[in-house]
Amino acid sequence: MNTLHDTKLSMLDLVAIREGGTTAEALVIARDTARHVEKLGFTRYWLAEHHNMPGIASSATAVLVGYIAGATSRMRVGSGGIMLPNHAPLVVAEAFGTLAELYPGRIDLGLGRAPGTDQMTMRALRRDRIETEADFPRAVSELQELLGPRLPDQKVLAVPGNGTEVPIWLLGSSLFSARLAAERGLPYSFASHFAPAMLLPAIDIYRRNFRPSAKLDKPYVMIGVPVIAAPTDDEAEFLASSTYQRVLGILRGDRRCLPPPIADYLSGLHSQERSGIADFLGAAVVGGPDTVRDGLLALKEATRADEMILVSDVFDPALRLRSLEITASFFAQ
Template identity: 45%
Template sequence: MPQAPKDKIPYSILELATIGVGFTPTQVFKNSLDLAQKAEAFGYHRFWLAEHHNMVSIASAATSVLIGHIAGGTEKIRVGSGGIMLPNHSSLLVAEQFATLASLYPDRIDLGLGRAPGTDQLTAQAIRPDRMQAVYRFPEELHNIQRYFSSENKQAKVRVPMAEGIDMPIYILGSSTDSAHLAAKEGLPYVFASHFAPTHLFEALSIYYNNFQPSKYLKEPYTMACINVIAADTDAEAERISTSSIRMVVGVLTGKIDYLQPPTEMTPELRQISQDPALQRMMKYSFIGSKETVKKKTEAFLKETGVNEIMVASHIYDPQARIASYRIFSELMKELENAKTLN
């Protein structure tokens, strides 16, 4: 399993292929690839795609297909799933898909696994009627995938021949404490979704660190946490850009999900909405502002959590403003690294 250098904090991207009003899926996929190419040049470590279903504003439903699209258009950045929602899928088919990806793009593919549906319950039922039973079998399905990638599976009656012997890095994703226990028990890296579910972040990390059992995959705990970042040249411009994200979060909280809207000026009404306790809880780790503003918040987050790697999500309507935000974040991470403040 690839290990990050110990003298710096890698920074990575979580991409949802968010659809803004007026954009087609074709344009969104082109923009995702453009971002991945820029991210590679900026020094980002990974580019992961999330799995979501039945959401008009998110185009990353066929996650493994998009991983191939991104990996095929880049050269060295790691590409993976953040994550594959395993109870939606057959473990054998997941192994086949990711073995294919790993064969096409050697030493560049990551497999992040989660147990949430990535959608509403009605859609989850349509995806897989026995999904709740599959949720309880999550550890067993994880072991199945590991077995399919093992060289020792060659004598088994059920095989994924192209997977056997491939070193496929597997990451356990979580937004509560349940998966922390599993990741620790299995000796696998743990990724927490603090960008939308911050409540149990520190409890989950504590469970993982205190219960971690070394494995053949990982000798020491390895953690990643995701934040939202909207960075611009000034605090005022970042605040203006963030109005799209605020409207999107309100849509999620009210069950009225719509396409990502263009930004507007920060009106008194929007400012009041942004102070709503539910929205504040969900956006606790949304760092909005100039480079210096985001830098201070990011440095504090890294020191408080002690995570090995940070992942960034950004819901920004304009593709060029989004690229600029990720460029600014890469610059501030390099500045923190050079100042030796992350260790």
């Protein structure tokens, strides 16, 4: 029988600011969620870099990684991800090298090549130059060198950072990072929590082209899964309307704080709007315990993922914890 017992379970937190709430409250909710899922046996807790988004409080990602790592004791904590083109590799190496020294054996460095923001904010991040396809692989190589053992002729050192060997993951929603992760022998995380269209082709390319490295001897795949679980399908759909509203706002270019749920929200939308939300959340699993279990098993069968990293944006923090508890029960040994 197909089970989830051999699949690791993790959490990706965008640190949503709720309507009527504050940034400070969002940060406390993230901390409390991390402590809760650590008790549930989650493997890692990642934070994502976004900028100029009123409803997301995770822009200073390395700072948040330290905050969550300091509030927990066992889980790995990291970035899902740092948008590398926004930063000099040396600065990233120093930040995550410092975190690795503070929390030995617990820090992950997930890297993406998107800006994580809009064009105007890109310029505010001092990204005036035009990126080429070669820039990201070159920056990854530089970061690997900065975090690795000191080379005999190495002139620039990350201090802290040098020799910490912080594990590097490549993240992606297309085929580019899948090929690069395979070429470098790095673990790969696909952003199916918001861009599921290329999930299966990207995983296939990664596995078929994987070259063993000193870091990893065989492919390792993590997939992002939006999950909202509740005692019944109807309640889960009601709670998921907060996410549906947020997704529709993203599609319209109207990014706001996480709104409270609305009964029968989808029924009031045009068919094109419902289709847009469905495409965005193509890998989502929403429902009561049986529905969620079956949905996760179907994803596992389709992808053979080694790990699932959950996104669960529920307006009520207590009901979010309940959603994660229900989901975690299917992964328990």
